Amino acid sequence: MNAIAEATRPPKPSSRSFDPGEFLDAETFESRLRRIGAERYHNLHPFHKLLHSGGCSHAQVQAWVLNRFYYQSRIPLKDASLLSRAEDLDLRREWRQRIEDHDGHAGNEGGIERWFVLAEAVGLDRDYVASTEGILPATKFAVEAYVRFVREKSLLEAVASSLTELFAPKIHEERIAGLLEHYDFANDRTIAYFTNRLNEAPKDVKFGLAYVIREARTREQQEQVMAALRFKTDVLWAQLDALYHAYVAPGHIPPGAFVPDGHSGEVHHRVGAVADAKP
Numbered sequence: 519m520n521a522i523a524e525a526t527r528p529p530k531p532s533s534r535s536f537d538p539g540e541f542l543d544a545e546t547f548e549s550r551l552r553r554i555g556a557e558r559y560h561n562l563h564p565f566h567k568l569l570h571s572g573g574c575s576h577a578q579v580q581a582w583v584l585n586r587f588y589y590q591s592r593i594p595l596k597d598a599s600l601l602s603r604a605e606d607l608d609l610r611r612e613w614r615q616r617i618e619d620h621d622g623h624a625g626n627e628g629g630i631e632r633w634f635v636l637a638e639a640v641g642l643d644r645d646y647v648a649s650t651e652g653i654l655p656a657t658k659f660a661v662e663a664y665v666r667f668v669r670e671k672s673l674l675e676a677v678a679s680s681l682t683e684l685f686a687p688k689i690h691e692e693r694i695a696g697l698l699e700h701y702d703f704a705n706d707r708t709i710a711y712f713t714n715r716l717n718e719a720p721k722d723v724k725f726g727l728a729y730v731i732r733e734a735r736t737r738e739q740q741e742q743v744m745a746a747l748r749f750k751t752d753v754l755w756a757q758l759d760a761l762y763h764a765y766v767a768p769g770h771i772p773p774g775a776f777v778p779d780g781h782s783g784e785v786h787h788r789v790g791a792v793a794d795a796k797p
């Protein structure tokens with residue numbers, strides 16, 4: 519290459535050329551994390567708006583409960599993989615409780631069992647749910663991507679990816695109120711999964727938030743934490759996109775996925791609830 523061509527050649531892209539900027543103080547860092555939730559959390563998804571306002575048909579509620587089971591069933595696996603890499607005793611002590619919250623222990627049947635109670639209340643067969651047959655392919659891909667992320671990324675990014683739970687209590691409150699108001703199957707027993715999470719999630723996020731604020735020691739690591747949180751909001755959003763596409767509009771159920779009985783949009787709402795919003 520001659521001298522002129524050499525001089526005018528665009529610079530080689532370099533993976534190191536990105537300047538992450540100044541280190542953020544704890545308050546700014548936390549507010550950036552919270553902003554990610556305000557802009558990207560799945561409470562903003564149209565499927566959740568439909569569900570919480572009583573706009574879902576019985577079939578759509580079943581599809582949501584079934585698909586969300588896949589997420590529930592994989593959370594202890596991703597937590598176990600994080601635990602297996604944690605050399606820090608405090609982190610292990612804290613994190614193992616998450617597995618117990620979902621899997622249960624003496625005196626606590628656990629979140630997975632509570633999810634089965636919800637599934638049966640909406641008319642799904644427990645064995646069918648447990649088999650994970652009928653789960654949408656995109657739900658599986660999204661959830662498996664989360665499990666793999668936690669297994670393969672740094673411990674800091676793995677912890678950060680759980681921080682969507684910062685925003686979960688608000689959505690659980692909306693859901694509890696919305697389900698109780700609009701759907702016949704909802705009562706204290708059948709939605710106990712969500713009321714329990716209101717007690718469990720705050721301690722998880724308190725620990726997780728303090729951990730990332732303490733352990734992200736450079737701006738680059740702070741950017742990794744924010745990227746992990748954005749990734750996780752994508753994992754949640756993609757599951758609802760798949761659900762909406764298959765069971766709301768345009769209603770293309772992929773081969774092998776759950777087909778509700780008499781997929782006609784039959785509605786079991788409380789009297790006076792919002793009419794079925796199926797298109």
Ligand SMILES: O=C(O)c1cc(C(=O)O)c2c(n1)C(=O)C(=O)c1cc(C(=O)O)[nH]c1-2
Nearest residue numbers: 593679680681682683684686689690715754
């Ligand atoms: O209902 C929800 O919207 C919702 C969201 C999330 C979340 O933000 O990932 C979790 C939960 N629920 C939940 O119940 C739960 O146990 C949970 C664990 C985790 C996690 O990433 O470790 N997220 C969530």
